[in-house]
Amino acid sequence: MQAVHAIRFGDPTALELVTDLPDPTPGPGEVAIDVSHSAVGLIDLFFRQGRYQDRPGMPQPPFVPGLEVAGTVRALGDGVTGLSVGEQVVAMSSGSGTGGYASVYIAKAPLTVSIEGRGIDPALAVSVIPNAAMAHVALTQVAHLVAGGSVLVHGALGGLSAGFPGVAKQLGASRVVGTVLPGKLAAGRATKLPYDRIVDSTDLHRALGDEKFDVVIDPVGGTLRTSSFDVMAPGSRLIAAGNASDDWGHQVDTNQLWFRSITVSGYNAGAFLPTHPEFVPAALAAAIEATAAGLAETDVDVLPFSQAVTAHRRMESRDVKGRIVLTPEA
Numbered sequence: 502m503q504a505v506h507a508i509r510f511g512d513p514t515a516l517e518l519v520t521d522l523p524d525p526t527p528g529p530g531e532v533a534i535d536v537s538h539s540a541v542g543l544i545d546l547f548f549r550q551g552r553y554q555d556r557p558g559m560p561q562p563p564f565v566p567g568l569e570v571a572g573t574v575r576a577l578g579d580g581v582t583g584l585s586v587g588e589q590v591v592a593m594s595s596g597s598g599t600g601g602y603a604s605v606y607i608a609k610a611p612l613t614v615s616i617e618g619r620g621i622d623p624a625l626a627v628s629v630i631p632n633a634a635m636a637h638v639a640l641t642q643v644a645h646l647v648a649g650g651s652v653l654v655h656g657a658l659g660g661l662s663a664g665f666p667g668v669a670k671q672l673g674a675s676r677v678v679g680t681v682l683p684g685k686l687a688a689g690r691a692t693k694l695p696y697d698r699i700v701d702s703t704d705l706h707r708a709l710g711d712e713k714f715d716v717v718i719d720p721v722g723g724t725l726r727t728s729s730f731d732v733m734a735p736g737s738r739l740i741a742a743g744n745a746s747d748d749w750g751h752q753v754d755t756n757q758l759w760f761r762s763i764t765v766s767g768y769n770a771g772a773f774l775p776t777h778p779e780f781v782p783a784a785l786a787a788a789i790e791a792t793a794a795g796l797a798e799t800d801v802d803v804l805p806f807s808q809a810v811t812a813h814r815r816m817e818s819r820d821v822k823g824r825i826v827l828t829p830e831a
Contacts, residue, residue: 503829504603505809506563510551513813518806520830524605527578532608534592538627538803539601540569541812541825542660543745548599549813560599567601568594570608571627581610589617593631595775602809604829611778614785619793628824629797632664633788635770638780640665640672640716643768644738648673650715653732655680656745657689657699660824661720666695667796671787680705688822693798705732716740723748735762742768799823806830
């Protein structure tokens with residue numbers, strides 16, 4: 502087996518390709534997957550940088566980054582039903598979220614879904630299906646989006662955010678607006694994702710006027726989180742789903758919550774999904790339907806494992822307009 506290891510915490514040069522590892526075998530309730538594509542996500546960079554190294558259960562070097570893979574079933578562990586060897590699948594990680602940058606991946610069966618016969622390119626599938634599934638859970642179980650509601654999505658082109666517009670439309674949202682930084686407005690307005698509009702996140706009042714939203718999805722954080730309060734309707738919900746701004750000192754004035762009659766809820770899929778597995782099957786099914794219907798189209802760059810350093814450098818420089826996926830070396 503080949504895999505990309507983070508041999509230490511630090512910059513992208515901490516990533517090294519190892520090609521002579523033993524192939525892992527699945528245990529009870531697990532699926533071994535011959536990986537064709539591994540998604541590169543922002544959380545992979547945070548793990549490699551060591552941002553969460555002091556938190557219990559977080560990966561320690563050497564470890565293999567990666568949360569999501571696409572490929573074919575290699576072997577089934579005891580008790581696994583509903584999948585067959587050779588079947589095309591997508592798998593999401595659970596827990597600390599590692600192991601994806603490898604030619605063989607061991608997945609939990611409940612977090613593995615078949616895309617056999619759906620005609621979905623595996624590079625696109627791994628780029629959008631896991632995030633769309635996470636978006637489905639966030640919108641249905643945390644934000645409680647109802648048909649006819651309006652949704653605002655910050656960081657509209659980011660990996661997680663890109664899963665929201667298609668699923669929101671699928672759930673009956675009347676309007677979905679995305680926000681991006683000024684330098685990404687052109688890319689945002691050219692996106693294939695089903696946003697009704699893309700606007701500048703640096704001045705929401707100027708960009709949106711008096712428009713109000715029922716749900717705000719915020720994986721960005723910082724001052725954008727509190728400026729979002731101005732565009733939230735009474736009874737609306739803001740879902741804090743990340744901190745791409747890297748502003749860890751930002752605070753929310755809770756007096757604003759009761760005064761405006763709004764709710765702020767946190768959503769970390771890595772914590773939520775393992776403790777609420779009953780929501781995963783429906784979320785994955787909805788994600789596949791959204792993808793097959795063309796509601797999750799995004800640009801995907803495919804690089805070999807040997808260019809994992811390049812992939813992480815591009816992610817850090819924000820030189821990505823869609824997703825990056827890695828493939829095993831031939």
